[in-house]
Amino acid sequence: xxxxxxxxxxxxxxxxxxxxxxxxxxxxxxxxxxxxxxxxxxxxxxxxxxxxxxxxxxxxxxxxxxxxxxxxxxxxxxxxxxxxxxxxxxxxxxxxxxxxxxxxxxxxxxxxxxxxxxxxxxxxxxxxxxxxxxxxxxxxxxxxxxxxxxxxxxxxxxxxxxxxxxxxxxxxxxxxxxxxxxxxxxxxxxxxxxxxxxxxxxxxxxxxxxxxxxxxxxxxxxxxxxxxxxxxxxxxxxxxxxxxxxxxxxxxxxxxxxxxxxxxxxxxxxxxxxxxxxxxxxxxxxxxxxxxxxxxxxxxxx
Amino acid sequence: xxxxxxxxxxxxxxxxxxxxxxxxxxxxxxxxxxxxxxxxxxxxxxxxxxxxxxxxxxxxxxxxxxxxxxxxxxxxxxxxxxxxxxxxxxxxxxxxxxxxxxxxxxxxxxxxxxxxxxxxxxxxxxxxxxxxxxxxxxxxxxxxxxxxxxxxxxxxxxxxxxxxxxxxxxxxxxxxxxxxxxxxxxxxxxxxxxxxxxxxxxxxxxxxxxxxxxxxxxxxxxxxxxxxxxxxxxxxxxxxxxxxxxxxxxxxxxxxxxxxxxxxxxxxxxxxxxxxxxxxxxxxxxxxxxxxxxxxxxxxxxxxxxxxxxxxxxxxxxxxx
Numbered sequence: 001x002x003x004x005x006x007x008x009x010x011x012x013x014x015x016x017x018x019x020x021x022x023x024x025x026x027x028x029x030x031x032x033x034x035x036x037x038x039x040x041x042x043x044x045x046x047x048x049x050x051x052x053x054x055x056x057x058x059x060x061x062x063x064x065x066x067x068x069x070x071x072x073x074x075x076x077x078x079x080x081x082x083x084x085x086x087x088x089x090x091x092x093x094x095x096x097x098x099x100x101x102x103x104x105x106x107x108x109x110x111x112x113x114x115x116x117x118x119x120x121x122x123x124x125x126x127x128x129x130x131x132x133x134x135x136x137x138x139x140x141x142x143x144x145x146x147x148x149x150x151x152x153x154x155x156x157x158x159x160x161x162x163x164x165x166x167x168x169x170x171x172x173x174x175x176x177x178x179x180x181x182x183x184x185x186x187x188x189x190x191x192x193x194x195x196x197x198x199x200x201x202x203x204x205x206x207x208x209x210x211x212x213x214x215x216x217x218x219x220x221x222x223x224x225x226x227x228x229x230x231x232x233x234x235x236x237x238x239x240x241x242x243x244x245x246x247x248x249x250x251x252x253x254x255x256x257x258x259x260x261x262x263x264x265x266x267x268x269x270x271x272x273x274x275x276x277x278x279x280x281x282x283x284x285x286x287x288x289x290x291x292x293x294x295x296x297x298x299x300x301x302x
Numbered sequence: 303x304x305x306x307x308x309x310x311x312x313x314x315x316x317x318x319x320x321x322x323x324x325x326x327x328x329x330x331x332x333x334x335x336x337x338x339x340x341x342x343x344x345x346x347x348x349x350x351x352x353x354x355x356x357x358x359x360x361x362x363x364x365x366x367x368x369x370x371x372x373x374x375x376x377x378x379x380x381x382x383x384x385x386x387x388x389x390x391x392x393x394x395x396x397x398x399x400x401x402x403x404x405x406x407x408x409x410x411x412x413x414x415x416x417x418x419x420x421x422x423x424x425x426x427x428x429x430x431x432x433x434x435x436x437x438x439x440x441x442x443x444x445x446x447x448x449x450x451x452x453x454x455x456x457x458x459x460x461x462x463x464x465x466x467x468x469x470x471x472x473x474x475x476x477x478x479x480x481x482x483x484x485x486x487x488x489x490x491x492x493x494x495x496x497x498x499x500x501x502x503x504x505x506x507x508x509x510x511x512x513x514x515x516x517x518x519x520x521x522x523x524x525x526x527x528x529x530x531x532x533x534x535x536x537x538x539x540x541x542x543x544x545x546x547x548x549x550x551x552x553x554x555x556x557x558x559x560x561x562x563x564x565x566x567x568x569x570x571x572x573x574x575x576x577x578x579x580x581x582x583x584x585x586x587x588x589x590x591x592x593x594x595x596x597x598x599x600x601x602x603x604x605x606x607x608x609x610x611x612x613x614x615x616x617x618x619x620x621x622x623x
């Protein structure tokens with residue numbers, strides 16, 4: 001039996017509002033196997049992004065962890081000193097964000113920003129690091145990588161910037177890549193390219209992915225296993241194919257029915273979309289039931 | 303076409319842009335919209351799809367009178383909406399209205415909902431306070447809000463409710479045409495379904511004609527009667543929703559549809575292209591391939607024509623060939 005790469009155990013998060021504490025995550029547990037792509041899906045405010053921030057150790061006040069463990073390769077990240085965490089972040093665990101323009105430094109060339117990864121985490125000198133940065137750009141299929149390395153972020157399109165983010169995140173061959181809505185700001189055709197890139201690169205390098213999105217289609221095309229989050233709880237988890245073919249939680253069924261599906265109008269005519277609020281009278285009861293399907297086989301298959 | 307409400311004929315929009323040199327020398331022309339023609343029928347939902355920068359929003363703005371076309375005509379019920387003899391803003395407002403993408407940015411935060419909805423009525427000469435409040439009340443009920451919520455301010459509403467207010471604001475003057483600019487793309491999945499259902503209900507109830515701008519093709523397939531696919535300022539394919547989604551002919555349309563991540567298709571593992579029955583392409587004429595380089599927006603587009611390949615299904619011959 002393979003040990004999970006990331007094991008989140010009963011993670012609880014609170015936000016302090018004045019004197020009172022509001023729970024944000026109410027005991028979330030899931031595992032990501034080495035090389036596995038795991039998707040977290042849910043609406044805004046369901047807690048999927050804060051889960052990833054907790055893994056990265058990037059939670060800021062008033063958010064704080066009030067319980068649980070985040071075990072990464074046997075180490076509890078929550079108990080790790082800041083200095084150790086900084087060494088891990090970007091090196092073993094990397095992250096790509098939704099809006100590449102705000103995540104990149106506008107005052108520095110993208111080549112330099114990627115090279116910084118090699119200098120900081122692998123102790124390379126700048127000359128060698130710049131060469132590696134060009135290679136990294138080439139690996140994410142940026143055309144003319146040596147010329148592009150001298151570009152500033154504003155000189156690139158959204159799709160190219162997202163590729164730079166991926167190059168930077170994968171520069172040190174991390175064990176886990178966290179992708180938080182990486183394609184939401186992109187056009188569909190560019191989105192398809194970026195998704196294919198993430199999928200292929202991570203499969204080739206054996207990088208595990210924690211993929212966060214509200215788009216079930218995106219999740220289905222990238223991930224092997226999916227967790228559905230609602231109101232700070234993981235309400236359902238299953239292998240992707242089973243989750244879509246046989247959703248068991250009322251909320252998951254609602255989410256699936258709320259989306260217009262491509263091709264369904266040709267097959268079934270125009271069906272009224274499911275209004276989650278009308279089929280689920282009391283949303284507050286939703287988190288009482290949870291369907292967490294056991295893994296069929298241990299270890300992820302990329 | 304019978305009962306055509308809006309006719310757009312050979313619409314061109316060009317923007318002068320500075321050449322980007324140090325002194326801003328060398329002005330260039332950006333060809334945003336190049337010869338778009340279409341008709342919008344009564345009660346119809348026509349969608350314009352394409353990627354950012356293809357000119358779909360510029361086309362919509364021209365129809366709303368917010369962007370003067372360089373050339374071409376836009377007619378509403380036979381009357382020109384552009385050029386000399388065009389009606390003023392007041393008349394145009396009764397014909398065409400718009401629902402914006404972002405329900406947060408498109409409402410005045412300092413005005414109560416009642417004030418936002420009453421202003422256009424007052425401007426259009428409705429004086430009686432009771433009539434104004436009656437119409438606001440009826441409108442709010444139509445979009446699924448409660449009349450007593452009228453005295454609230456935008457920040458007191460959720461995203462979905464604000465989009466309902468945006469729809470109410472667009473419909474209060476009883477326009478025949480509503481331009482929907484990405485009406486649901488800023489909304490959460492569950493709210494998206496509610497707004498789509500609401501738009502379809504209102505269309506049926508009030509006999510509205512929709513011109514929808516979107517890049518979300520699954521929403522487009524769900525809502526549209528006809529679809530225009532735009533690519534670099536030109537229509538590359540147009541047809542009924544079935545023709546566009548079941549037998550897409552232009553490679554660009556196929557690429558757009560093929561790019562949509564769809565759970566069912568991702569699961570079945572079969573390549574998406576298999577879903578397409580091959581449309582009847584006119585023999586012997588080349589269509590632009592996937593690998594062709596992107597056209598230059600600063601160059602006048604090469605003249606090409608739309609050919610009819612089936613009843614009201616038209617495709618543009620290769621731009622590159």
